Amino acid sequence: MxxxxxxxxxxxxxxxxxxxxxxxxxxxxxxxxxxxxxxxxxxxxxxxxxxxxxxxxxxxxxxxxxxxxxxxxxxxxxxxxxxxxxxxxxxxxxxxxxxxxxxxxxxxxxxxxxxxxxxxxxxxxxxxxxxxxxxxxxxxPGITSVQALVAQHRIPLNRIGEPIQITTGRRLAQSPEGDIDNVVVMLDAHCTFETLTDTDLYIYWGAYLGTPDEILIAGKLKDVSAEIRRVREAARREKGWIMDTYLLRRPR
CATH class of the missing domain: 3.40.1010.10 (Tetrapyrrole methylase, N-terminal domain)
Known part of the structure; x- marks a missing residue:
């Protein structure tokens, strides 16, 4: 066999x-x-x-x-x-x-x-x-980008008594803003987080996680959204590809 x-x-x-x-x-x-x-x-x-x-x-x-x-x-x-x-x-x-x-x-x-x-x-x-x-x-099994993301940002994946959702950029675009509390987003080629900049959400973003080219940005989404877009586009142009993941979290 x-x-x-x-x-x-x-x-x-x-x-x-x-x-x-x-x-x-x-x-x-x-x-x-x-x-x-x-x-x-x-x-x-x-x-x-x-x-x-x-x-x-x-x-x-x-x-x-x-x-x-x-x-x-x-x-x-x-x-x-x-x-x-x-x-x-x-x-x-x-x-x-x-x-x-x-x-x-x-x-x-x-x-x-x-x-x-x-x-x-x-x-x-x-x-x-x-x-x-x-x-x-x-x-x-192997270590995922989700695990690497929260480890590098030194935050827990979930908060006490709260669920964690893992989804895609395509599905995030269809989610009501009020349903987003702790959401990990993968496969988002279109920076869907930009549609949520009028909220109080925080973002923990990472690209090329675990590699020498790793990039990390975190903060209030409305404050760092433009920076993530700029850094992401520059990195993609330079390398020809990008693999990034992020966590959206609503403050308590």
Whole structure:
């Protein structure tokens, strides 16, 4: 039987890797690395660095392939995601079939944690449903950008007796302002927080968390919103990509 590992590698710091993840790395025969096509791909470099830093065996191999480009459907967000996932499923099916022999272990190194806003786990399940490949898989948890964000800002994720919500920029745009008390926002490409600057909310924002390029800004949203927009746009222009997360919190 083939075995596939989904290994959470943390939010950007190579030292985010857990002992369980290191052990999983050293069980692996072949690593699949998806190239997203960035000219300056720090995410790809970090995956290779983690292998070189923590692997104690030298008989592993790395297969690097082009990640299918996601194209948004102008009429339906869900249709666009479905098409992208199907493209990835076809690719994963081919990789597992061609590169993993019976009894071998293949692994995907997943940014953050495989269970939080990452599609790899769903796509592996889709590959199994297609029926052409048979394998077992295991999920190795990792430190998320949410954990890294609050650690770097030195604040607790939740307050006593209060819930915490994790959502996306798309969903935040649909939320009534009065429902926002403690909200972590991920995947916000449009700075949706700018629509809330007339509130008393605080924001704790971070980009490239855990990396040498980490940026942190915190304060009253109405005071720092413009600064976050400016810094974010400059960083994205310089690096060609940005990965940021923020917490919105209403004062007691």
């Amino acid at each position: 083939k075995n596939i590992l989904l290994i959470g590698i943390g939010a950007g710091n190579p030292e985010h890797i857990t002992v369980q993840a290191i052990n999983a790395l050293n069980r692996t025969n072949v690593f699949f690395i998806l190239d997203k096509g960035y000219a300056n791909d720090d995410l790809l470099r970090l995956r290779k660095e983690i292998c070189q830093r923590y692997m104690t065996r030298d008989d592993y191999r790395v297969v690097q392939v082009q990640d299918p480009q996601r194209e948004d459907d102008p009429h339906s967000y869900q249709v666009g995601i479905e098409h992208w996932h199907e493209q990835r499923a076809v690719l994963f099916e081919q990789l597992i079939g061609d590169e993993v022999a019976d009894g071998e272990v293949g692994a995907f190194l997943v940014w953050g944690d495989p269970s939080l806003y990452d599609s790899t786990l769903r796509i592996l399940e889709r590959v199994l449903e297609r029926g052409a490949q048979s394998f077992e898989y295991q999920v190795i």
